[in-house]
Amino acid sequence: MGQAHSAGGRPFPSREEVTKELATKFAEKCFTPLELFSLKDVFKNLADQEQHVHYLKEDTIARFLEIPDIVGASPVLFQMVSYIGAFPFLQDAPAVLGLEQTVMVITIMTERYNRVLAKGAADRRKLLFKSLAVYDRKLSAQGSEKGTAEAGKTKTQTGKTDTNTGTQPAGRALGFAIDKAGDDEEGDDDEDDELVLAALNSLDYVNVVKHRDAPTTHGAMVPADNFRKLIMLLLLVAPLDPQESLSLYMDRVTGTELESLRTAAESILAAFLNVEQSPGIKFHHFNTIIPASMPFIFNGLTALFEHFLFSKNLDFHKRIGGKPTQPDPLSKIPQPLLQDTGSIMSLNLLSQLSFFIPGTSLFRRTRLLYSGDDDGFSMGSFETKVFNWRAPTILLVRGTRLQDHRSTGAESSFLATLPPKRFPNGSSGDRVTFGAYISQPWKHTHRECFGSEDTLLFQLEPVHDVFRASAVNKDYVTFVKPSAAVAAGHAGISLGCPPPQPSFEFGCFTHDYTSRGGAFQTSMARRFNFQDRFEVTSLEVWGAGGDAEAKHQAEQWAWEAREAEARRRINLGTGDIEADRALLEMAGLIGQNRSGGSMG
Structure with missing residues (x-):
């Protein structure tokens, strides 16, 4: 290979020479001298040696990155880096x-290749899919209507069924045995990887190597269990800073927090496939759902792998101006990721939100403005707590699915306000969690809705789904209080479907996939009509902003508390305190924070 010459007279380099040259270019162009020094120092301290070859093993990487064993993601992560390490x-x-x-791994995982190659997220997404994928005709047949007993016995080129190995390989691992394409979904891409071509082109080697034997996406799938484990890890590392230890979050993998982490991972996995019907995720689903519903899902990998760029042998606190210094102990106390607690919001749910809302707007910046459990399920309380927040808000609502044949009392009254149900439920399970991200301040909608094109309607449980705002129909959000002019049945909060539902007691989410004319776009994961009717169990609004917004809100609440106290002390002169209080309640001056759906 190295003896041949190209048409231009330039010798064909070997693959080893191309890899070395590309690695050198990445090192010089994508890292600062200090980062490169740290990377080499970290590698030197971690590497094992065999026959004069220094290399990293799976358990070494897992230990250095502090991947918790209970998540089970270390073999999956090592499969990914072993694949990406072969780039190009x-x-x-x-x-x-x-x-x-x-x-190669650090450059691609941290997206620093963008400093050299003019390629975007789609190219990295395809590479990450291939790094996770296996090709196994038996698994493929299980997920296909054409699956037969004969297909179930099919094996790969090696004569052995594929497995995910986590050991240091000496040759081609079965986990990457992607042979000829089988039946796959329409729209899968079988062209050469543009990221690979861009890398070779940057070295003027684009015509040096043929890629016909490179793995393709046809017939490949990401095993559901592998992706579930990776999702759990991605939820953990979502808030991670480059120099922050993952061990700080170990309380998230114990007890009820671990169960919460698994629940969130299952909801996200459900966006890609039904695990009872399919063993793995095809590239078409992977490449369609991620940009639509979770474009930032892999962002946490950047901070995780940037740990390689900070050597512990470099301590900038040792000397400043030639004198030893001691770090400020207060500087090591991190601000909590979530400053308040809620019945819906948790650290895992916050990480899930960061998959489609930038984490810089969420972690350490969200504050609980309103909680139905604490403040009462009334629109007056909602207005008092939320309307003065001048930054984006996140509305969360959790409920229990209603069963038409078992509805009684208030449930029957609510269902009577809706047309007959003609769509099935959107998913299985009794509990549902929906929400909305609204960048504009809340206000009364007497004549028109509020919100903007960056408004998001989403579901978090039991299926992760995101419905982006339409640029045509702008009936995004309505807030209508009951009054003499507005009947109770036309008061409430709604998103994309005015008039609103009558109270905070019940909710209805309708996905009319066939009409496609609403204020929010249809789902990319569930391409069918569905409707979820539920009884509201919890309702929260979180403010996503900085200290300035929180200070303004606190001042507003303090002023309103003083005003409420002043109204409470008013003496109308009748001599009957109960009568005076009843008159003030009728005027709407007091008593607006009653719980239990006082709007009904």
Whole structure:
């Protein structure tokens, strides 16, 4: 290979030479001298040696990155880095992770390749899919209507069924045995990886190597269990800073927090497939759902792998101006990721939100403005707590699904206000969680709705789904209080479907996929009509903003508390305190924060 010459007279380099040259270019262009020094120092301290070859092992990487064993994501992560380490010759994966291969991994995982290659997220997404994928005709047949007993016995080119191995390989691992394409979904891409071509083109080697034997997406799938484990890890690392230890979040993998983490991962996995019907995720689903519903899902990998760029042998607190210094102990006390607690919001749910709302607007910046459990399920209380917040808000509502044949009392009254149900439920399970991200301040909607094109309607449980705002129909959000001019049945909060529902007691979410004319776009994961009717159990509004907004809100609440106290002390002169209080309640001056759906 190295003896041949190209048409231009330039010798064809070997794959090793191309890899070394590309790694050198990435190192020089994508890292600062200090980062590169740290990367080499970290690699030197971590690497094992065998026959004069220094390389990283799975358990070494897991220990360095502090991946918790209980999540089970270490083998999955090692499969990914072993594949990406073979870049740009992905057909040679899995790679032995020497220094050059580690440079490839860090460059791609942290998206620093953008400093050299003019390619975007779609190209990295395809590469990440392939790093997670396996090809196994038996698994493929299980998820296909054409699956037969004969297909169930089919094996890969090696003669062995694919497995996900986490050991340091000496040759081609079965986990990457992607052979000829089988039946796959329409729209899968079988072209050469543009990221690979861009890398080779940057070295003027674009015509040096043929890629016909490179792994394709046809017939490949990401095993559901592997992706579930990776999702749990991605939820954990979502708020991570580059120099922050993942061990700080170990309380999230114990007890009820671990169960919450698994629940969130199951909801996200449900956006890609029904695990009871399909064993894995095809590229078409992967490439369609991620940009629509969770474009930032892999962002946490950047901070996680940037840990390689901070050597512990470099301590900038040792000397300043030639004198030893001691770090400020207060500087090591991190601000909590979630400053308040709620019945719906949790750290895992906050991480789930960061998959489609930038984490810089969420972590350490969200504050509880309103909680139905604490403040009462009334529109007056909602207005008092929320309307003065001058930054984006996140509305969360959790409920229990209503069963038409078992409805009685208030449920029957609510269902009577709706047309007969003609769509099935959107998912299985009794509990549902919906929400909305609204960038504009809340206000009364006497004549028109409020909100903007960045308003998001979403579902978090039991299926993760995001419905983006339409640019045509702008009936985004309404808030109508009951009054003499507005009947109770036409008061409430609604998103994309005026007039609103009559109270905070019940909710109805309708996804009319066939009409496609609403204020929010249809689902990319569930391409069918569905409707969820539920009894509201919890309702919260969280403010996503900085200290200035929180200070303004606190001042407003303090003023309103003083005004409420002044009204409470008013003496109308009748001599009958109960009568005076009843008159003030009729005027709407007091008693507006009663719980239990006082709007009904």
